[in-house]
Amino acid sequence: MAIEFAFIAALFLAILFGIISYGFQFATRIALSYAVAEGGRAAVAGLDDGEREQRATDAIYEVLNAYSPLIDVASAAPPSFVWQDTSVGRAVEINLVYTDTRFSLLPFIPAPDETVRVRTTYVVSDPSG
Template sequence: MTVSTRVSRFARPIALTGVTLARGERGAAIVEMALVLPLLLALLMGILVYGHYFMLAHNVQQAANDGARAAIVGLDAADRRAVAERAVARSIDPAAGTHSVAVSETADAITVAVTFTAADDSFLRSSFVPSPDHVIRARATFELPVD
């Protein structure tokens, strides 16, 4: 075998058929999907986690508002506290987590502070994406009616 035949054997052009091109495009699509899919999943999980957080934060603020609004009809401080705790308990879904209520009162206003801790199986405890705090705090203040 001469040098010229060796060169010509390695230098000859490869005929690209439809099957070879299709196989190459399929491989490129798999590589592109492998690069893009983790980013897409992280984006979708971020949407779920933060959407869940904003929904819970809204619900906790609404529960504090409901508690303070309901508490202004109480006869004395103990009655106002009990009414506020019942109103908050009605407003917050017990399956979503645990909550605590603190009621403070001045001569002309009542403040209800709600602290909500998300359940262990909540999206807020996800480690796939950076998530906000799983403890949500809200407070609402209403003026007491003047006698």
């Protein structure tokens, strides 16, 4: 009875810790995507590119600080912005790079990447014409 339990318990614990490890990694990815999306929404309110970048950066770090037990803010590189003119207005691509390996709990369960890159694009247009 004890031998069967040892076989089943080892397999069960490996699956359980694998689910927990991937759950933390997935939650981190969702939090980073949310931070970049909030940065894009905040960038729309600016009057020029400099103000838009500042508003976006402030919004991104506000979200990252809100997720501080899950997200290590020091592991997030400052966001980068790529501006381009499109047919519908001025578009900004916001890139956020995050490097953190705290949630690679088990050596035999591979981490998706050490570096998580999150990118989103927002179009800022003047509705008045």
